[in-house]
Amino acid sequence: MVTTSIEKGVDWVRVRGDFPILGAVDAQGRRLAFLDSAASSQKPARVIEAVERYYRETNANIHRGVYDLSERATAQYEAARHMAADFVNARSAREIVFVRNTTEGINLVAQTWGRRNVGAGDLIVVTTMDHHSNLVPWQMLAEEKGARLAAVRVTDDGKLDLDHLKELLAQGPRLVVFPHVSNSLGTINPAKEIVRLAHEAGAVTVVDGAQSVPHMPVDVQALDADFVAFSGHKMLGPMGSGVLYGKLELLEGMPPFMGGGGMIRKVSIEGSTWADVPARFEAGTPAVGDAIGLGAAVEYLQGIGMTNVREHERALTGYALERLREVPELTVYGPEDAEERAGVISFTLGDIHAHDVAAILNEENVAVRAGHHCCQPLMERLGVVATTRASLYVYNDEEDVDRLVVGLRRAQAIFAA
């Protein structure tokens, strides 16, 4: 079974062909069924070439040199910032801070805005489905400041309990943080509504966009979130590229993150003053080549169209959920309806440990993730030690899902023997 190659004007077979790593076959002649894009995506040739071209043709430090090469590197770096701003519809490129990944973006907010604005006794609201990267930085801040932390509960069908959120909001939290899309369950949270409720309660919002921005249209102005962090490497860009979006008025009121070159206005032995936003948050030589690669990834995704990306993944998720229902003793976690979830499917297979499931799938050249997915509190809530997770992206098709199902049946056969 093969996906219809032309779907709303997108040639998905050709899309798959854009990814060199997916063209390889193993010793048995099988192609790689890569189902771990939620951890990190593959990169199209265009992104790889953009990074290579930068190092071959325009590599130089930025914002420093007056020679042509440095100016060209600077222009490309800042062009990537504009592309990222356009991608999430930020009002201005100044609202885009380049970071290494989502984790760094969230830590940046905790260490700057958080340290300045969160005090003893303040409440920070997190969720039971947050990735550790949107939980641990807030625990560290709470401990430092003597603030309190409370987690919004998750319902049995893997959604945020909005009634519980409202109860917590009634306590007047300083900050509300949550994942736009759960990296374990795939649940698409009603981000706009949560942000609105949080703002009504007077809280600032931090949205973990790591699993949403790469997979669906995200408009930060429509969302109205104060901060949104996402990773370039999960959206076809290079490792080491990431973005923190922040509302300009908030960014301008924040102290620096790290001290060093590039983030200062004037330095004397007695003290220093800070550069404007966003340079204030980008101390030291940034990952220029990676940012340029991220810009190429944005262009590539925009070429497909984010509505088409979402539609492709929604359809494939629906197909996967249907096929997985055929597998006896398989339990899928999270919402049952593909409309309510992104292309992330966590499951357990009878009493076979997730690591064994993933190892057997690996023997079939099917790559999935097994473990707690950096979501130990959620695993505890689900009552499981670990799950196996298959996650989808633009290059996946029904054949990948079929291979997954075949591998799962083989795992059952091995353990039933």
Add this chain to the structure above:
Amino acid sequence: MTDSLYRETILDHNRNPRNKGTLEPADYSYEDVNPLCGDEIRIDMRSDGERVTEIRFSGRGCAISQAAASMLMEMVEGLPLNEVKAIGREDLLEELGVPISPARMKCAMLGLKVLKAGLYGASPADDAF
């Protein structure tokens, strides 16, 4: 698939683990987890001061960690204590007889790590880690 990790010996130990259970009271009792996957293993041991007279393991985890712990029980029961100390990663890998990738090494070595930490307070420098 001849190169499968899941050969019959591994599956057999996983299905029918040797010396699975607990000893109460025990002369030594120790447990630990693999933070990567949440595998947990507890080992209870009795000794006459020279040899391991009785040993049991309990806990949960993947087939590799369970089978390796089960094999370890067979290797250790009745052994002089100083010989237990000499058991290293290679000995257990030989017993397992399948290629263990770096990602699964912690699974395979969890039982040995628990045994040695319980007996000697072995440090992370020990080659079982």
